[in-house]
Amino acid sequence: MNSTNQGGEASASPTLETVAAVAGVSRATVSRVVNGGSRVSPEARAAVEAAIAELGYSPNRAARSLVTRRTGSVALVVSEAEARVFSDPMLAGITRAIGQALADTDLQLVLMMVPPGPGRQRLTNYLLGGHVDGVMLMSLHGDDPLVKELSDSPLPVVLMGRPMSPLPIPHVDSDSVAGARQATEHLRGLGRTRIATIAGPTDMCAGVDRLLGYREALDGPGLVAYGDFSMASGEAAMAELLRREPDLDGVFAASDLMAAGALRALRAAGKRVPEDVAVVGYDDLDVAELTEPPLTTVHQPLPAMARAMVASLLAQISGDPAPESVVLPNPLVVRASA
Structure with a gap:
């Protein structure tokens, strides 16, 4: 918890230096632990994590992104108008399932609803401008040029549904x-x-x-x-x-x-x-x-599809090769209409 000064006022939020002093390690060691570095002994890591818990330290996301070159955000791009996304239970369902699949990560989901048209170039510029760590695309129409531009970039990408034309981008689909x-x-x-x-x-x-x-x-x-x-x-x-x-x-x-x-x-x-x-x-x-x-x-196994999309994106963000595409089975559910 934060300490207080003699006047009873809360002191400034704990810094890397504060954590280092409590843990008995260098500032560089604390930075490596906070940013996921591997060159830290188990003892030092445990001491840093204990100090973080004691002090209530929370890393500054903006400062951390300068070090890691990551934003902590991923985009879900739905190629439909906003009214369609929220009125179509299929689109709403997969969006909700993806949010749930990301719940156990430290990534924020940015939902972007952009139908085909003039706004596509602004969307492309945003995605390729370093604002997100990865992109999930769904409800694509035709040979959307956005897919080709993303496939030519280093940005991690995964599609829901196979692309209309073969491209080196993993996708998740049901059969x-x-x-x-x-x-x-x-x-x-x-x-x-x-x-x-x-x-x-x-x-x-x-x-x-x-x-x-x-x-x-x-x-x-x-x-x-x-x-x-x-x-x-x-x-x-x-x-x-x-x-x-x-x-x-x-x-x-x-x-x-x-x-x-x-x-x-x-x-x-x-x-x-x-x-x-x-x-x-x-x-x-x-x-x-x-x-x-x-x-x-x-x-349609929407939760399983959402988990597969998130797993594919996380693997790419971690620097692993793009996983193979996933095609899931979809059984028939018999009710009274047939």
Whole structure:
């Protein structure tokens, strides 16, 4: 705890010199302990740590960053508008999971929501300007030039979802092709023969991969309408599919929100779920249990994905080679809609 002077006023915060005096070591030894240096004996390290605890010493982050060349912050960049990030439970869920995965570290999370457009260059300048120790990117659209610029820099980077074009950046993903294939095969196993899909955006790897898995399960192009992973787009796509194929009897939607929108359109058209049309979603968000009927869906392991992203970034920040990319399995969760 801080000492007091004779007038009863609190003295200045303890410094490296104060800690060194109490521990009986040099200032340089205290600095090495505080900054994670390895050239310290176990006895000296123990003495310094005891002195730090006794004095309540807290290193000045700004001064420490001058020594370590680290900021103590990592950025999570979401390539969507702010309104979309906080209204989409998938984006909000992975953001929360990443924050929880960082809770046991001394790193601060900087959340940056920047849709494609003019602000991208300012974002790039900020990230490459030494303001963060590493970057996590998610919800990328197309061949975002930001990814290429980061891949050419020494800044540690990890992506959520594979990039649209091959780049030497590790990514963490769930197996969207296998998940979509499993969802479609489940509908076929129920005896459904006219199975449509509400696919995601074609400029996102999740949209591309889930459409591919659906088509692999059908061994053909199938019946496709497109959405943007939102509930409104799922409702509109379902109405379009019913106009094109009134007798369809199964639907795989590439997100739970689009599946929830599809349920609304089916209800409006007088279709019963699952009696007339069986519906399968993707993500296994909370909304999947709240729809009527509850959604059969492909489970996305968001906490495990978040932990893998943080582990990859921490390894790179520590100076280790970039880890291999991680692709996690995603089981089907069967509920009443299919």
